Amino acid sequence: MANCLTPYAVGMELGFDAKVVVITGAGGGLGREHALEFAKRGARVVVNDLGGSVDGSGGSQTAAEGVVAEIEALGGEAIANGDSVATEAGGKAIIAAAVEAFGQVDVVVNNAGILRDKTFHKMDDSLLTPVIDVHLKGAFYVTQPAWVLFREQGYGRVVNTSSNSGLAGNFGQANYGAAKMGLVGFTRVLANEGAKYNIRANAIAPIARTRMTEDLLGPLADNLSPELVTPLVVWLAHESCDSNGNVYSAAGGTIARYFIGLTTGTHRGNEITAESVRDDWEQINDTEGYTIPSSPADEFAKLMGQWQS
Numbered sequence: 001m002a003n004c005l006t007p008y009a010v011g012m013e014l015g016f017d018a019k020v021v022v023i024t025g026a027g028g029g030l031g032r033e034h035a036l037e038f039a040k041r042g043a044r045v046v047v048n049d050l051g052g053s054v055d056g057s058g059g060s061q062t063a064a065e066g067v068v069a070e071i072e073a074l075g076g077e078a079i080a081n082g083d084s085v086a087t088e089a090g091g092k093a094i095i096a097a098a099v100e101a102f103g104q105v106d107v108v109v110n111n112a113g114i115l116r117d118k119t120f121h122k123m124d125d126s127l128l129t130p131v132i133d134v135h136l137k138g139a140f141y142v143t144q145p146a147w148v149l150f151r152e153q154g155y156g157r158v159v160n161t162s163s164n165s166g167l168a169g170n171f172g173q174a175n176y177g178a179a180k181m182g183l184v185g186f187t188r189v190l191a192n193e194g195a196k197y198n199i200r201a202n203a204i205a206p207i208a209r210t211r212m213t214e215d216l217l218g219p220l221a222d223n224l225s226p227e228l229v230t231p232l233v234v235w236l237a238h239e240s241c242d243s244n245g246n247v248y249s250a251a252g253g254t255i256a257r258y259f260i261g262l263t264t265g266t267h268r269g270n271e272i273t274a275e276s277v278r279d280d281w282e283q284i285n286d287t288e289g290y291t292i293p294s295s296p297a298d299e300f301a302k303l304m305g306q307w308q309s
């Protein structure tokens, strides 16, 4: 069903008319910005949010309903959903709500997140499990039922929300960093499996001023409005974007690519010893001539080349 924002959307190059976009954790922060922008571009939006505090405690559907009201005030179409991403049942319920309301799903933006920071030696399971459940297992649980639909319809877009906490490593976030880096592996496997079904999966590593970061960014906060992250998400979610399996940083209007590179390294074959590894250490770590494998096959190809030469 077309909505009142259609004329605006039609005039935009990157429109989402007839598309259904599910955004988790969209009751505030980055997710809210994404939801508003997708709606402005003609998408029908599922605004999911458990509505808890930054550490994941509590819950209320009010935040999601507020964003739906904002979208409707703009003439857009959206529904609120208060299921938790952190359980298999919750993930299925979110996608079922989308199908019930709009008949299809085209895009999943896995954005829901919590923080439970503590230095590693003090971290216990009450800080580890909920963080893994929301970020990593949550993305899995929400994406999987959508994935079944994506394969059937031969189309889908997944945008996962990673973080430089995992990509670069941040003090006090062993739980969160592991979950966020896990999402990179998740993204890359989805990219691999979805390629032939016209499904694309990418990840973002945002930096933005939200309730999650308000005490952390200091004077930089003024430059880091959350809406400056959303254009990257919109592009990655668009049908004309062919990027697959990649990770992009978005902060204050700067977009850049993170990647995992493999150095040329050294080859000693059967002669390798711990001492030869020590002696080769500088060359092993030399980034000159690195490659970026897009699959294990790429690494095998590199190895074959080195073994033959």
Ligand SMILES: NC(=O)c1ccc[n+]([C@@H]2O[C@H](COP(=O)([O-])OP(=O)(O)OC[C@H]3O[C@@H](n4cnc5c(N)ncnc54)[C@H](O)[C@@H]3O)[C@@H](O)[C@H]2O)c1
Residues within 6 Å of the ligand: 024, 025, 026, 027, 028, 029, 030, 031, 048, 049, 050, 051, 052, 053, 054, 056, 063, 083, 084, 085, 086, 110, 111, 112, 113, 114, 134, 138, 161, 162, 163, 164, 205, 206, 207, 208, 209, 210, 211, 212, 213
């Ligand atoms: N703000 C940043 O600088 C930054 C940096 C790196 C990554 N991120 C990631 O971006 C995403 C959005 O964070 P934000 O900064 O907008 O913070 P935020 O706290 O405003 O947004 C997170 C939202 O997720 C919701 N949520 C939490 N648990 C949920 C669950 N089980 N089910 C459904 N919803 C749930 C929360 O209610 C909240 O509205 C998170 O994944 C976060 O880790 C943010």
